[in-house]
Amino acid sequence: MIRLLIVDDHAVVRSGLSMLLGAKPNIKVVGEASEGNEAIEKAEELEPNVILMDLSMPHGKDGLTATTEIKKMFPKIAILILTMHDDEEYLFRVIQAGASGYILKSAPHDELVSAIESVSTGQAYLYPSATKKLMTEYLEKLKQGDNNDIYEHLSDREKEVLALIVKGYSNKEIAEQLVISVKTVETHKSNLMEKLKLKTRPELVKYAVKKGLLNYEL
Structure with a gap:
């Protein structure tokens, strides 16, 4: 059973995700948080093994900062970033922060469920275009010489x-x-x-x- 904590600053989004994901037989939504500080508190209190983390939360601590702090405190918790930003800069910052995955809010529901299942087993998850960006960066470094x-x-x-x-x-x-x-x-x-x-x-x-x-x- 995947114990999932949902972090997003929009109550409607949290409610929708909770209903959608909580209906899956292998996922139990153990709690919700509206910003990073609350996410850190809930991570300690509820002991999820996966956190679905919004990246941009204007009130309180943002998702990137919260991810960094949670991974330092609870390294076994897998964090999947859910964001609207299809941006290379965000992608690399998320990986550096220790997140296990990065998926767009526009992704199909089935893909989101698969991503959560993947990170819960210790695997990394990147949506297809993000994987392409990482490979492009890697090949460019090879071309330039390390x-x-x-x-x-x-x-x-x-x-x-x-x-x-x-x-x-x-x-x-x-x-x-x-x-x-x-x-x-x-x-x-x-x-x-x-x-x-x-x-x-x-x-x-x-x-x-x-x-x-x-x-x-x-």
Whole structure:
């Protein structure tokens, strides 16, 4: 039996969802809440295993904040976000907050029930267009190259050269510091640019700063 808590700022929506979902033999609606603070209180009091959470609630705590707090307090509760926003920004923020799923209010009733059943068993649920957005983002990162992973495959010498570049050393100074030739420094630098898919020294410096290499110890 799925113990469901419904959170939405509109009483009519809560009532309709409660009637619809409560009629399912495997779902028991244990309570309702009109905003995030009440949702947190009800989550502790009623011990649901799934919360259907509205994202936008102007009065009180919003759904995103409530989701983050509930997941910290009760990590085993699955939270399914129900929203009208078909927006990539909301999608990624919801995932970061720890929600198990994201479904639009315009979705068919059967799809909503399936989504609740999915998250109740520990699975994640995303409506089809959201899945496409995530895949597009993932493929775009692959196309651009994941520099964070590539860094771990640089040689120790390449990491040393990169750290000295970001600290402002010239090729000659790097050569003196590492007791190697200037030509060798230039070779390491060229290899770095190719591996990290960067084209200019400023790009290399920007990347190294993001990696926190100003404090890199030789």
